[in-house]
Amino acid sequence: MKHLLSAADLTREDAITVLDTASQLAAATAQGVGKLPPLRGRTVVNLFYEDSTRTRTSFEAAAKRLSADVINFSAKGSSVSKGESLKDTALTLEAMGADAVVIRHHSSGAPHQLANSGWISGGVVNAGDGTHEHPTQALLDAYTLRRHLRDNTGDLAGVKVAIVGDVLHSRVARSNAILLQTLGASVRLVGPPTLLPFGVETWGCEVSYDLDSSLDDVDAVMMLRVQRERMNAAYFPSAHEYSNRYGLNSVRAARMPDHAIVMHPGPMNRGMEITADVADSPRSVIVEQVSNGVSVRMAVLYLLLGGTEGTA
Amino acid sequence: MTHDFEPATRDTRVVLDSDDISRALTRLAHEVVERTHGATNLTLMGIPTRGADLAVRLAAKIEQIQGQPVPVGALDVTMYRDDLRLRPARALQPTTIPADGIEGRLVVLVDDVLFSGRTIRSALDALSEHGRPQAVQLAVLVDRGHRELPIRADYVGKNLPTSKSESVQVQLVERDGIDQVTIEQA
Numbered sequence: 001m002k003h004l005l006s007a008a009d010l011t012r013e014d015a016i017t018v019l020d021t022a023s024q025l026a027a028a029t030a031q032g033v034g035k036l037p038p039l040r041g042r043t044v045v046n047l048f049y050e051d052s053t054r055t056r057t058s059f060e061a062a063a064k065r066l067s068a069d070v071i072n073f074s075a076k077g078s079s080v081s082k083g084e085s086l087k088d089t090a091l092t093l094e095a096m097g098a099d100a101v102v103i104r105h106h107s108s109g110a111p112h113q114l115a116n117s118g119w120i121s122g123g124v125v126n127a128g129d130g131t132h133e134h135p136t137q138a139l140l141d142a143y144t145l146r147r148h149l150r151d152n153t154g155d156l157a158g159v160k161v162a163i164v165g166d167v168l169h170s171r172v173a174r175s176n177a178i179l180l181q182t183l184g185a186s187v188r189l190v191g192p193p194t195l196l197p198f199g200v201e202t203w204g205c206e207v208s209y210d211l212d213s214s215l216d217d218v219d220a221v222m223m224l225r226v227q228r229e230r231m232n233a234a235y236f237p238s239a240h241e242y243s244n245r246y247g248l249n250s251v252r253a254a255r256m257p258d259h260a261i262v263m264h265p266g267p268m269n270r271g272m273e274i275t276a277d278v279a280d281s282p283r284s285v286i287v288e289q290v291s292n293g294v295s296v297r298m299a300v301l302y303l304l305l306g307g308t309e310g311t312a
Numbered sequence: 313m314t315h316d317f318e319p320a321t322r323d324t325r326v327v328l329d330s331d332d333i334s335r336a337l338t339r340l341a342h343e344v345v346e347r348t349h350g351a352t353n354l355t356l357m358g359i360p361t362r363g364a365d366l367a368v369r370l371a372a373k374i375e376q377i378q379g380q381p382v383p384v385g386a387l388d389v390t391m392y393r394d395d396l397r398l399r400p401a402r403a404l405q406p407t408t409i410p411a412d413g414i415e416g417r418l419v420v421l422v423d424d425v426l427f428s429g430r431t432i433r434s435a436l437d438a439l440s441e442h443g444r445p446q447a448v449q450l451a452v453l454v455d456r457g458h459r460e461l462p463i464r465a466d467y468v469g470k471n472l473p474t475s476k477s478e479s480v481q482v483q484l485v486e487r488d489g490i491d492q493v494t495i496e497q498a
Contacts, residue, residue: 017403024388024404031409033441038391306391307401 003115003124004300007135007179015183016155019143022292022299023152029065029295036298038306039068045098047089048127049075049105054266054290055127055137059102062297068305071096086110090119098122100305108132123304131169131230137265138175140296141222142183144289148261149219157184162214163205164190165224165246165273168197169231172265173224177203190214191224191246194235211246215255222263223248223274239272249275253283261285323497327472330491333453336469337366340451341373343467348418353446355417356384359435360405363423365486366453370422383410387421389434407438415443420467424482426452429463454493456480 001009010018028036044063048056056072063070073093075081080089086105093101100123103111108130115124128134146152149159161180167173167189177187181204188206189196200207208214215221226242236242243249253262262274262284270276279286328336345351351374358367364386371384388405396402421435432450439448451467456474470493474480477498485491 021404024406028407031407031442036391037437038396302391302404303401305401306396307399308397 001304003111003126004135004304005111005115005124005126006133007138007175007182009135010179010182012155012182012184015139015142015179018139018296018299018303019146020153021303022139022143022295023147025298025302026292026295035065035067037067038302039063039066042068042099042305043071043097044068044301044305045071045073045093045096045101046127047073047093047101047103049080049103049110050128051076052104052128054293055104055134058290058293059125059127059136059297059301061294062301065294066298066301066306068099068301071098086114087117087119090114090117094120094122100125100301102127104128106130125300125304128171130171131174132171133175133178134171134265135175135179136293136297136300137172138179139300140289140293141172141176141263141265142179143292143296144263144285145180145185145220145261146183147292148285149259155183156180159185159220160188160218161185161220161222162188162190162218163222163224164211164214164248166195166226166235167191167200167224168195168235169227170224173222176222177205181205188214188218192236192242211248211252212255215252216257218256218260220261220263221248221256222265223268225265225267226269226272243272247271247273247275248278250277250281253278253281256283263289265289324494326492326494328454328470328493333469333491333493336453337369337373340467340469341370341377344370344420344451345374345377347449347466348420351378351380351382353416353418354382355410355412355414355419355445356382356422357387357414357419357435357439358384358422359431360386360388361487362482362484363421364405365484366424367422370451383412383417385410385414387435387438389431389438392434392437394430394434409442413443414439414445416446418447418449419445420449420451422451424453424484425480426450426455426463426465426468427458427480429459429461432463433461453482454480 102125104127110129111126163173190208264286348354356367356371358364367384371382374382385408388407390402449466452465453469454472455468456472479496481494483492
């Protein structure tokens with residue numbers, strides 16, 4: 001594989017390889033090996049058209065721990081704010097010798113365009129495009145689920161995951177729905193009808209409008225951020241009404257089985273989709289998701305760039 | 313060095329059988345005990361996959377001789393190889409460091425086949441990430457010659473003259489269901 005554009009690019013075996021590689025890399029980090037050598041002399045460009053702290057720093061840390069050189073290129077304060085097109089930016093990066101471009105873009109499909117246009121010869125990793133996909137987030141969620149529920153080996157057969165909230169605007173939900181099912185898990189999407197996308201019945205997931213009845217048989221609940229910045233219409237009456245019906249509070253968390261974990265891709269709106277006491281409770285793995293993110297992104301960069309070009 | 317299992321053909325011959333391997337490991341164990349003056353400061357680090365299996369066996373044999381358990385770990389060298397760019401990205405193997413670490417210890421690296429010496433060079437780099445051993449030595453089941461680097465083994469189970477076009481395959485019960493070493497003509 002040369003690019004990682006969509007969770008659908010990954011077969012079950014590919015996904016397990018990424019997760020296994022991530023767990024070996026996490027073990028190396030735990031053993032105190034701060035820097036590993038496989039990407040020495042390779043250049044990774046973080047091309048971020050959208051604000052992001054956790055994903056960009058996560059990719060940056062991952063690339064640096066593998067000894068790659070990292071160039072951070074954010075749209076703000078660059079030639080993009082002077083009106084440069086994606087194509088011209090890409091040609092510039094190519095001229096600088098980028099071996100891989102990690103791209104986040106507000107337009108769905110921008111990473112695909114970059115990978116298939118011939119503008120650049122290196123690999124492309126989708127770090128979130130519009131409301132389309134965010135495959136490395138799905139991989140780190142799968143890694144987190146596997147660590148807690150499947151002893152960090154094999155796939156996720158039989159695991160039940162509820163993905164709750166703003167599915168419509170969520171690239172995290174889309175990538176997770178694909179990847180978790182590839183790994184054998186079953187996914188239930190829960191949210192108000194206005195925040196479930198058109199055609200959701202073709203995703204292969206169970207769909208529910210009621211959170212209270214969706215919690216007692218799950219192994220994990222993944223709460224989604226309400227993406228107000230992408231909302232151009234009234235999707236629900238009020239924030240209060242939303243958190244009443246779809247927020248995860250301690251009363252609802254108590255309905256979950258004892259072993260079930262609470263996840264959130266961040267950034268959280270505390271008090272909106274999740275209350276502070278649940279976010280900080282022992283069953284919350286939200287902080288661990290962040291550190292798993294670095295290991296999983298190291299695995300993706302190693303598998304894309306660690307061998308001969310384009311054959312991994 | 314390859315480990316791909318091939319059914320025995322006319323061009324494959326067995327050079328070590330199960331008893332030969334066991335005797336070679338017993339002799340290696342005695343040599344290690346002798347040369348390390350009782351193996352008191354010894355740590356064995358096997359190189360996955362089969363070197364790690366051999367390290368576990370060797371540790372058990374040394375324990376039988378000395379009556380003291382020997383710390384044994386595994387050291388994956390994949391990310392330290394000099395030929396990473398020549399092949400697709402390879403799967404990583406586990407690295408396990410014994411509880412007392414390797415700092416100040418006498419580390420004996422254990423591998424199945426010594427060939428070009430490049431794996432051992434990678435292992436020396438990988439090892440240095442985990443500490444500074446007092447000394448590092450090398451034990452191999454088979455030395456087949458054709459070194460490309462100034463590296464030699466301190467303990468050799470069997471010297472096996474080969475031509476470069478031949479491939480040597482070590483099979484172990486732990487992974488392959490059988491203990492044997494074969495040479496296959498390419």
